[in-house]
Amino acid sequence: MKPPSSAPDRPEPPGGARGIYLDHAATSPVCPEAVEAVLRGMEITGNPSSRHGAGDEAHEALRSSREQLARLFGCTADEVVFTGGGSEADALAICGTVLAARDRTPHVITTAIEHSAVLESCGLARELGAQVTLVEPDGRGWVDPEAVRRALRPGTVLVSVMHANNETGVVQPVAEIAELAHQAGALMHTDAVQAAGKIPLAESGADLISVSAHKFYGPKGVGALKVAAGVRLAPLIRGGGQERGLRAGTENVAGVLGMAAAASAAVRRLADPGFQDHRHALRASLLKGLEQAGDLEVNGDTASCLPEILNVSFAGLRGDTLVDVLAVRGVCVSAGSACHAGSDAPSHVLTAMGLPAERAKAAVRFSAGRTTTVDAVTEAAATTVDAVTRLRSLGPAVPPATRAKK
Structure with a gap:
């Protein structure tokens, strides 16, 4: 090609x-597909939560977009939560997990090479009472699963390791790390912002996956978080209860449509x-x-x-x-x-x-x-x-x- x-x-x-x-x-x-979808979304008048024809049109646009994002994640449509970008998705995954585990002192494991969105969210998690362990990479920028295994403890609620590094491009062994996290009773989160559209996300084995539309040819200011069935998160943005109660606020219909179109194009490229x-x-x-x-x-x-x-x-x-x-x-x-x-x-x-x-x-x-x-x-x-x-x-x-x- x-x-x-x-x-x-x-x-x-x-x-x-x-x-x-x-x-x-x-x-x-x-990409052209996303531009066309955004323009179409700008013509949708209704609020997705409204109970009338205009609202139904907006609601349907979100439903079909959720299905398109689900194919990028390799999950079901009801596991897709729309956010304002990758940073917000990271914050919801990390701090939402910590807030949902307030009955104990939660422990979070991440790495020293994460994007600042993850590192700063872990900093906030500390302020919320969590303990955080940073795992160092080797000289190649690769995180050894064994180092993560050694950091696991009974109170570990989440392991967060990026799928591919944004500075070096190094792909991390997230599937192996996810297996270790699950064996210890912890959730696995991966910041897949750089990986989305370049490598299959379904193979990560993660319960929580963050993506940002503008990294795979979609519009800026919109992202998504895969939240696997059964995972408990506390919302960070509270209000009207949109997105299964995990992210309040009227959804950015035009942005979501653009992200979904870009996601569909990315899935097609992966198979080429x-x-x-x-x-x-x-x-x-x-x-x-x-x-x-x-x-x-x-x-x-x-x-x-x-x-x-x-x-x-x-x-x-x-x-x-x-x-x-x-x-x-x-x-x-x-x-x-x-x-x-x-x-x-x-x-x-x-x-x-x-x-x-x-x-x-x-x-x-x-x-x-x-x-x-x-x-x-x-x-x-x-x-x-x-x-x-x-x-x-x-x-x-x-x-x-x-x-x-x-």
């Missing part, structure tokens, strides 16, 4: 020249062998081109990762500086999670993996998408190599004597 080279992947950068968008891990362009081949071809072409810069290190396990995400460090440079230079040249990449843009601190993910601060600060994340072409990544790599060469000619950002070895 060769996607069109047209373009939400070639935005207009400063200066007006056609650019190359390689920051899909931050957000993806809205051509799409799978194309993903790996993009990564191979991009890495081959970037290696021409020399003195490059790949961050994260290359054997178990999403092919869309390539995190590399160019020795002697600052990643944020390179990102800024590439932006001027029309190549859109990032120096880590978009949620921490502007921070001078090295990535908490790369730091937890044990990378020296200099290497972590030199990191740049390239993330391709479904419409990215091999020609585009080849051009982006050549532009990056030229930028790296020119920046290095100005002198190292980190003095060689203090630059840490791998």
